[in-house]
Amino acid sequence: MSVQRWISVFLLLLVNVLPVQAGNGWSTVARPSVGAPEVIGSYAAGCIAGAAPLPLIGEGYQVMRPSRNRYYGHPRLIRFVEQLGQQVSAHGGRLLIGDLGQPRGGPMPNGHRSHQSGLDVDVWFLQQPRERTLSPADTEQIEMPSMIYATKGTLNPARWSPRYRDALKLAAQAPDVERIFVNAIIKQALCESEPDRRWLEKVRPWWGHDAHFHVRLACPPDSEQCKAQKPLPMDDGCDADLRHWVQDLVQAARSPKPYRKPEPPSADRLPAACTAVLYGSTAWKAP
Ligand SMILES: [Zn+2]
Numbered sequence: 001m002s003v004q005r006w007i008s009v010f011l012l013l014l015v016n017v018l019p020v021q022a023g024n025g026w027s028t029v030a031r032p033s034v035g036a037p038e039v040i041g042s043y044a045a046g047c048i049a050g051a052a053p054l055p056l057i058g059e060g061y062q063v064m065r066p067s068r069n070r071y072y073g074h075p076r077l078i079r080f081v082e083q084l085g086q087q088v089s090a091h092g093g094r095l096l097i098g099d100l101g102q103p104r105g106g107p108m109p110n111g112h113r114s115h116q117s118g119l120d121v122d123v124w125f126l127q128q129p130r131e132r133t134l135s136p137a138d139t140e141q142i143e144m145p146s147m148i149y150a151t152k153g154t155l156n157p158a159r160w161s162p163r164y165r166d167a168l169k170l171a172a173q174a175p176d177v178e179r180i181f182v183n184a185i186i187k188q189a190l191c192e193s194e195p196d197r198r199w200l201e202k203v204r205p206w207w208g209h210d211a212h213f214h215v216r217l218a219c220p221p222d223s224e225q226c227k228a229q230k231p232l233p234m235d236d237g238c239d240a241d242l243r244h245w246v247q248d249l250v251q252a253a254r255s256p257k258p259y260r261k262p263e264p265p266s267a268d269r270l271p272a273a274c275t276a277v278l279y280g281s282t283a284w285k286a287p
Contacts, residue, residue: 032053046117060095096127153247185249187238
C-alpha cells in the first residue's frame with residue numbers, strides 16, 4: 001500500500017473512531033481519579049475528580065443496578081444518601097438507590113442528560129422493609145413501579161405510601177439539597193394533601209420521575225469550577241404553572257407519541273478541565 005493510501009486509511013480511522021471515544025470514554029473508565037474531590041462544570045455538562053463510591057449496601061439503603069457502575073459521587077452526595085438511609089431505617093424502611101454518577105462523571109450513553117458532576121442521585125419511591133436486602137440478581141431485575149395513573153392525573157393509591165412522602169420530605173429538608181425533581185402529578189397531589197407546604201419549595205415538577213425522585217445537591221463550596229443553576233423561585237410552586245404541567249402530562253399519556261430514543265448527551269460541551277480528569281491517574285485503592 002502506498003504511503004498516501006496509508007495516510008488516508010489512518011485519517012478515516014481517526015474520523016470514525018475519535019468521536020466515539022470522546023463520547024464513551026466517560027462510561028468505560030472504571031474508577032475515579034485520584035486526588036481531592038472537585039466538581040467541574042454543570043449538572044448536564046460536567047465531571048468530577050476524586051469521586052467516592054457509595055457502598056452497595058448500607059443502613060437503610062441498597063444500590064440498584066450496580067452492574068452499571070454508576071454509584072459514584074462527591075463525598076457530600078455519598079454522605080447525603082447514607083444519612084437519608086439512616087433516617088428511613090429509623091422508620092422501618094430501606095431505600096432503593098438508582099443512578100448516581102459514573103466514576104469520573106461525564107455524559108452517560110443512556111438514561112440521563114444530567115448526573116454528570118457527582119451531585120445527582122435517583123431514589124426509588126418503592127422501599128423495602130429495613131430487614132430485607134435484595135439478592136444481586138434482584139437488584140438488577142426488579143422493576144421500578146410507577147406511582148401514578150398518568151391518564152387520570154392522580155396518584156395510584158394501590159402503590160403510593162405515606163412512607164414515600166416521608167422520605168421525599170426528609171430529602172427536601174437536607175441542607176445540601178438544592179432541588180428535587182418529581183413527576184408533576186406527584187407534586188400536585190402533595191400540594192393538595194400537605195398542611196404545611198413550605199418543604200415543597202425544593203420539589204420541582206418534571207417529566208418522568210413517577211417511579212423515583214431525583215435529588216440534586218448544590219455546588220460544594222470548595223469546588224470553584226462547579227457551575228450552579230439559576231436559583232429556584234422562593235415559593236411552594238403549587239400554582240397555575242403546575243396545573244399546566246399536569247394537563248400536559250395527562251394529554252401526553254392519553255395520546256402517546258411513538259417513542260424516539262433521545263440522542264445521548266455530547267461530551268463536546270464539557271469544560272476543558274474535564275479532559276485532565278478523564279485521562280488522569282486512577283485511584284489505586286479499589287472502591
Ligand atoms: Zn435522575
